[in-house]
Amino acid sequence: xxxxxxxxxxxxxxxxxxxxxxxxxxxxxxxxxxxxxxxxxxxxxxxxxxxxxxxxxxxxxxxxxxxxxxxxxxxxxxxxxxxxxxxxxxxxxxxxxxxxxxxxxxxxxxxxxxxxxx
Amino acid sequence: xxxxxxxxxxxxxxxxxxxxxxxxxxxxxxxxxxxxxxxxxxxxxxxxxxxxxxxxxxxxxxxxxxxxxxxxxxxxxxxxxxxxxxxxxxxxxxxxxxxxxxxxxxxxxxxxxxxxxxxxxxxxxxxxxxxxxxxxxxxxxxxxxxxxxxxxxxxxxxxxxxxxxxxxxxxxxxxxxxxxxxxxxxxxxxxxxxxxxxxxxxxxxxxxxxxxxxxxxxxxxxxxxxxxxxxxxxxxxxxxxxxxxxxxxxxxxxxxxxxxxxxxxxxxxxxxxxxxxxxxxxxxxxxxxxxxxxxxxxxxxxxxxxxxx
Numbered sequence: 412x413x414x415x416x417x418x419x420x421x422x423x424x425x426x427x428x429x430x431x432x433x434x435x436x437x438x439x440x441x442x443x444x445x446x447x448x449x450x451x452x453x454x455x456x457x458x459x460x461x462x463x464x465x466x467x468x469x470x471x472x473x474x475x476x477x478x479x480x481x482x483x484x485x486x487x488x489x490x491x492x493x494x495x496x497x498x499x500x501x502x503x504x505x506x507x508x509x510x511x512x513x514x515x516x517x518x519x520x521x522x523x524x525x526x527x528x529x
Numbered sequence: 530x531x532x533x534x535x536x537x538x539x540x541x542x543x544x545x546x547x548x549x550x551x552x553x554x555x556x557x558x559x560x561x562x563x564x565x566x567x568x569x570x571x572x573x574x575x576x577x578x579x580x581x582x583x584x585x586x587x588x589x590x591x592x593x594x595x596x597x598x599x600x601x602x603x604x605x606x607x608x609x610x611x612x613x614x615x616x617x618x619x620x621x622x623x624x625x626x627x628x629x630x631x632x633x634x635x636x637x638x639x640x641x642x643x644x645x646x647x648x649x650x651x652x653x654x655x656x657x658x659x660x661x662x663x664x665x666x667x668x669x670x671x672x673x674x675x676x677x678x679x680x681x682x683x684x685x686x687x688x689x690x691x692x693x694x695x696x697x698x699x700x701x702x703x704x705x706x707x708x709x710x711x712x713x714x715x716x717x718x719x720x721x722x723x724x725x726x727x728x729x730x731x732x733x734x735x736x737x738x739x740x741x742x743x744x745x746x747x748x749x750x751x752x753x754x755x756x757x758x759x760x761x762x763x764x765x766x767x768x769x770x771x772x773x774x775x776x777x778x779x780x781x782x783x784x785x786x787x788x789x790x791x792x793x794x795x796x797x798x799x800x801x802x803x804x805x806x807x808x809x810x811x812x813x814x815x816x817x818x819x820x821x822x823x824x825x826x827x828x829x830x831x832x833x834x835x836x837x838x
Contacts, residue, residue, distance in 0.1 A: 477805065
């Protein structure tokens with residue numbers, strides 16, 4: 412026999428599953444949308460991994476006072492490479508080809524991120 | 530500290546004195562411009578009357594104009610003015626990198642102009658701020674035309690063998706400083722055949738020992754470089770990058786990072802990252818500085834850090 416408490420719990424569980432599904436749909440939407448943005452805050456790329464559809468323009472915004480750069484490393488390498496971005500500066504790159512692109516800040520190479528293009 | 534091996538050429542009285550000093554016995558402190566200076570016992574007993582004296586400056590960051598120091602050109606000039614008033618005129622200046630903030634032509638111009646005005650012979654190695662976008666082309670054209678294609682070089686002056694190493698262009702694998710195999714190979718050849726009694730001064734930008742790898746304050750392949758250096762009786766490694774004085778002694782090798790002339794940075798791991806540390810304007814020159822180094826044969830280098838206050 413299902414008590415009312417259990418029924419409520421079940422309903423909440425179902426809602427959570429539905430919400431999670433919706434969240435997945437949102438993530439899917441990000442992957443197919445036009446522009447995408449990565450913010451640099453306190454020596455971190457946020458998000459550190461971003462999945463986008465081919466053709467997406469990705470823009471990095473440096474919110475730190477310290478300058479940063481965006482340099483593609485690994486394989487493929489140097490597909491994109493920014494100049495020095497001072498505080499408030501931005502850098503954009505259009506990702507046309509599917510693949511996984513690793514990048515770092517060459518001024519602070521302990522900062523790293525990844526763009527996955529589908 | 531390395532454990533001394535019985536057959537190590539470094540096991541002698543000098544090494545023992547240095548180790549004692551590091552362990553806390555036999556330290557003599559003096560204060561210069563508010564910064565404590567450690568003298569070894571040997572030096573305190575017989576202070577060098579002469580010797581080869583040069584100055585290290587670092588992290589001038591010309592072009593930086595944020596709150597931590599709106600006038601990096603002014604404080605760089607103040608550092609050079611301070612050097613000009615030293616009782617013993619230094620033979621030359623070593624600049625351990627981050628001459629500019631963003632590798633912009635106007636920043637290189639301004640830095641070159643300030644250095645020219647000071648009329649000192651000077652040798653430079655790049656910091657990561659000097660090689661943005663062009664792999665150091667502008668930097669080497671202006672400040673190190675004698676460098677090998679990868680950015681490294683050596684020269685002899687005052688009985689000392691000086692080695693300028695570039696550890697800011699090999700960051701891909703290590704996510705920290707790195708020399709790369711070409712430079713390590715060159716270093717091995719450069720040192721081969723030199724007498725172990727030759728005093729060695731290595732100058733480079735990023736620390737060669739792991740002060741705080743989480744912030745990139747280390748050089749991944751420094752142990753390979755060290756393998757070639759440790760047979761020498763006196764090795765002084767001077768660097769910048771972290772904008773504060775930190776030192777370490779390992780056997781005959783002494784590592785010393787220097788203050789910036791532009792702005793301080795937090796101690797390792799304090800705060801979100803290695804960015805400019807803001808201090809009240811009237812305290813700024815108390816955390817910026819220069820370093821005087823005197824090398825006397827058969828003795829450890831005498832090093833004195835002085836603030837601009």
